[in-house]
Amino acid sequence: MKFRGIMIDAGPMREFTNIVTTISKLSKECVLRLSDDKLYFIVSEDNSGPAPPVLWCEIPQVVFFSEYQMIGIDEEHKDIYLSVISANLAKSLVTLKSAKSLKIKLTKKQCPCLTLEIEMQSVISQQSRQVTHDIPVVVVPRKMWSDFHEPKVQTPDISIELPTLKQLRTTIDRMRTMAQEVVIRASAEGKLTLQIKTDMAKVSTRFKDLRVEAFEGPIDHSDSETESVAIEDISKLCHCRVDAKKFSMFLSADNISHNRTICSIVHKKLVILCLYTQENVKLQCFITGIVY
Amino acid sequence: MKCHVPGPNVKVLGRTVHVLARFGDELYLESLPDCVLLKTLNASESAYAMIKFNNSFFSYFKYNFYSTEDNESLKCKISMKSALNAFKSPTHMDKQVENLEIKLDPDACKLIFQFKCKHGIVKTHYVSILDCKATQAVYTKDQVPNRIITSQRLLSETLGNFQSSDDQVTIEATNQSLILRNYVDANIELTKIIRTQINLKASEFDSYTVGVDTTITFTLKEFRALLAFAEALSLPIQLQFETTGQPVVFIVHNGTTFEAHFVMATSKPDALTQTQASSQNNSRTDYKRKEVNNSVGPMKKKPHLDIDISKCLDEDSHLFNYIDIPEETDLRPEKNGTTEANAAEEDNLQEYMDCDIPGSPTSRTKIKSVFKRCFESTFDPRSIQGVKLVENSDSD
Numbered sequence A: 001m002k003f004r005g006i007m008i009d010a011g012p013m014r015e016f017t018n019i020v021t022t023i024s025k026l027s028k029e030c031v032l033r034l035s036d037d038k039l040y041f042i043v044s045e046d047n048s049g050p051a052p053p054v055l056w057c058e059i060p061q062v063v064f065f066s067e068y069q070m071i072g073i074d075e076e077h078k079d080i081y082l083s084v085i086s087a088n089l090a091k092s093l094v095t096l097k098s099a100k101s102l103k104i105k106l107t108k109k110q111c112p113c114l115t116l117e118i119e120m121q122s123v124i125s126q127q128s129r130q131v132t133h134d135i136p137v138v139v140v141p142r143k144m145w146s147d148f149h150e151p152k153v154q155t156p157d158i159s160i161e162l163p164t165l166k167q168l169r170t171t172i173d174r175m176r177t178m179a180q181e182v183v184i185r186a187s188a189e190g191k192l193t194l195q196i197k198t199d200m201a202k203v204s205t206r207f208k209d210l211r212v213e214a215f216e217g218p219i220d221h222s223d224s225e226t227e228s229v230a231i232e233d234i235s236k237l238c239h240c241r242v243d244a245k246k247f248s249m250f251l252s253a254d255n256i257s258h259n260r261t262i263c264s265i266v267h268k269k270l271v272i273l274c275l276y277t278q279e280n281v282k283l284q285c286f287i288t289g290i291v292y
Numbered sequence B: 001m002k003c004h005v006p007g008p009n010v011k012v013l014g015r016t017v018h019v020l021a022r023f024g025d026e027l028y029l030e031s032l033p034d035c036v037l038l039k040t041l042n043a044s045e046s047a048y049a050m051i052k053f054n055n056s057f058f059s060y061f062k063y064n065f066y067s068t069e070d071n072e073s074l075k076c077k078i079s080m081k082s083a084l085n086a087f088k089s090p091t092h093m094d095k096q097v098e099n100l101e102i103k104l105d106p107d108a109c110k111l112i113f114q115f116k117c118k119h120g121i122v123k124t125h126y127v128s129i130l131d132c133k134a135t136q137a138v139y140t141k142d143q144v145p146n147r148i149i150t151s152q153r154l155l156s157e158t159l160g161n162f163q164s165s166d167d168q169v170t171i172e173a174t175n176q177s178l179i180l181r182n183y184v185d186a187n188i189e190l191t192k193i194i195r196t197q198i199n200l201k202a203s204e205f206d207s208y209t210v211g212v213d214t215t216i217t218f219t220l221k222e223f224r225a226l227l228a229f230a231e232a233l234s235l236p237i238q239l240q241f242e243t244t245g246q247p248v249v250f251i252v253h254n255g256t257t258f259e260a261h262f263v264m265a266t267s268k269p270d271a272l273t274q275t276q277a278s279s280q281n282n283s284r285t286d287y288k289r290k291e292v293n294n295s296v297g298p299m300k301k302k303p304h305l306d307i308d309i310s311k312c313l314d315e316d317s318h319l320f321n322y323i324d325i326p327e328e329t330d331l332r333p334e335k336n337g338t339t340e341a342n343a344a345e346e347d348n349l350q351e352y353m354d355c356d357i358p359g360s361p362t363s364r365t366k367i368k369s370v371f372k373r374c375f376e377s378t379f380d381p382r383s384i385q386g387v388k389l390v391e392n393s394d395s396d
Helices: A011-026 A086-099 A142-148 A165-176 A243-255 B007-025 B081-087 B090-096 B152-159 B221-232 B278-304 B309-324 B326-337 B337-351 B361-370 B372-376 B381-385
Strands: A002-007 A028-034 A038-043 A055-059 A068-071 A080-085 A097-108 A111-121 A130-137 A158-161 A181-187 A192-197 A202-207 A211-216 A238-241 A258-266 A269-279 A282-288 B001-005 B026-031 B035-043 B047-054 B060-062 B072-078 B098-103 B110-117 B121-130 B146-149 B168-173 B177-182 B194-201 B209-212 B214-219 B237-241 B248-253 B257-264
Touching: A002 A011, A011 A038, A011 A055, A011 A086, A011 A097, A011 A243, A011 A282, A038 B381, A068 A238, A080 A086, A080 A111, A080 A142, A086 A097, A086 A111, A086 A130, A097 A130, A142 B152, A158 A181, A165 A181, A165 A192, A165 A202, A181 A258, A181 B326, A238 A258, A238 A282, A243 A269, A243 A282, B001 B007, B007 B047, B007 B081, B007 B090, B007 B098, B007 B146, B007 B221, B007 B257, B026 B081, B072 B081, B072 B121, B081 B121, B090 B098, B146 B152, B152 B177, B152 B194, B152 B221, B168 B221, B214 B221, B221 B237, B221 B257
Parallel strands: none
Antiparallel strands: A002 A068, A002 A097, A028 A038, A028 A080, A038 A055, A055 A282, A080 A130, A097 A111, A111 A130, A130 B194, A158 A211, A158 A258, A181 A192, A181 A238, A192 A202, A258 A269, A269 A282, B001 B060, B001 B098, B026 B035, B026 B072, B035 B047, B047 B257, B098 B110, B110 B121, B146 B209, B146 B237, B168 B177, B168 B214, B177 B194, B237 B248, B248 B257
16 A cells, blocks of 8 residues: 655645635545545544544545555455544644645554655745655555445535525534524525524525526425415425535634535435536535434 | 832843743743842753843843842742733734833732833732742853754744644754654654644754754753743843753843843654664553553452452453454564564565565564463364454455
């Protein structure tokens, strides 16, 4: 098992730090999967046993690394899966924003480590200095790899582009103080509604004129309560109730400079939030719906 | 003794008190005929700080203000808390305080700080004197072989790479470079801690003389505090040290008015941090396991206090059972004696390269020999032939 990668461009290094920082906010531990062409950060829900990942992040290595070499265990198992405490990785990468280069490799120093060799430019002098961080990792055994496969989800009923994450985040964070759950509604006409209900009040925030990426036509509302708005065409409306905290956590990803974010909803079951960046990084968050 | 400190210098004095507060809980103030010394020592007596203010620091300085006897220096000890109270928020002090008067009467029981602030406000702090003794640390600073002068910026930039949870730093000095790394305590599990190493070239320092290559370890808390002090005053830091075990001295001075010495005890470097020291590793884990056993034992017993003791013993024996998972690696060292234990371990290390989850075979064998009797009745002889009771959980 071998891995070695070098980053020399400031832009990708900053972006990589942002991604890792975001992931460290979302979870305590994550799995870093290294494959020939991509790096994956995978987060499974804590203490929930074998469950499909809740976060799936793909990073194409070509854009980020100037040099990238890896050898897996054997021909059949080309990938490397490493379990790492995400905060450790994030804390070590903090200084990367002002670094000249980063060399990242898998080493064995008493325990398996991900060694980060950061070449720092000294602020005072013209010299550069070498900073080495050894972050302990756990190599995930092959038989557990299946726990970290990309979740297979049914085709979402609707995929709609989200408004700016910052705006969405302030909205959600306000709502979070009042209720734990938020209902996300999306219609084929490009409307997105976030709604909470408390004993005292019902608060909704509506966003309109959003681009609808896909709509898998009419939605069956036969089993639901008939409280939805009558004016709108109900068959074009899709909704899901989710944990507000989880939703808000995804929105903290707004420090990653992204091109677009898509919210896909499987009616009443699942919300998939997906963020794409210019460098072809894809960060996906799966939030299961709460059903009553 | 009576002295006046002008406004801008009050800020410096305030910062001094704040850095001293990071070192110790008591503040010693000593007045000599031409200077004032502020000193502190931490509770474990591993760190000492002394800051000397020459009389040019003061706008007015009279040593024998109260008494005419000149033969003995004036000394007092006050609590650091009360000193901190007098010097709250040093950053804004120079804007508010115009003048500070400090009075120390050898016959009185109070030390007086009188702040004359803007708009005619006068704040007077009467600080109780706890003792009339002084402290003096013995250390050499000028004859040491290793002397480094550096800008405070370089060091604080360097320390920024360490985690805030790190509490000690190891400095490895050679005549080409200075290597700083976080000290990993033997009791901390290696899989939890980030090991950081920073390599500074000799040319980065303003002056760099290392006569004897050495490795020293000292606490980061005080180091950070004194760096913050040097940074606030933007003064360079002079580092002087000898070898392991000898104190390291940090000197911050502005030439004429004041000079600060921070002395810290150094301890042995941890061989484990970067190098592979299998034998130490061994005893370390062993120690930890034992500790775990000890602590778990009584806890487990507690709820069963009323129930008969055999039950307790049963409970306890479970504690050892988990160690008894027969593995070939476990048995080899036991059969061959301790001399081969290291060799076996080397083997393990080799095997371990292919192995996904690192085991800790050595500790198991140690435990086994320590609690040998416990195993006698439950020991399964089949396992010697390599019969596995439990399938290896890790096929890789």
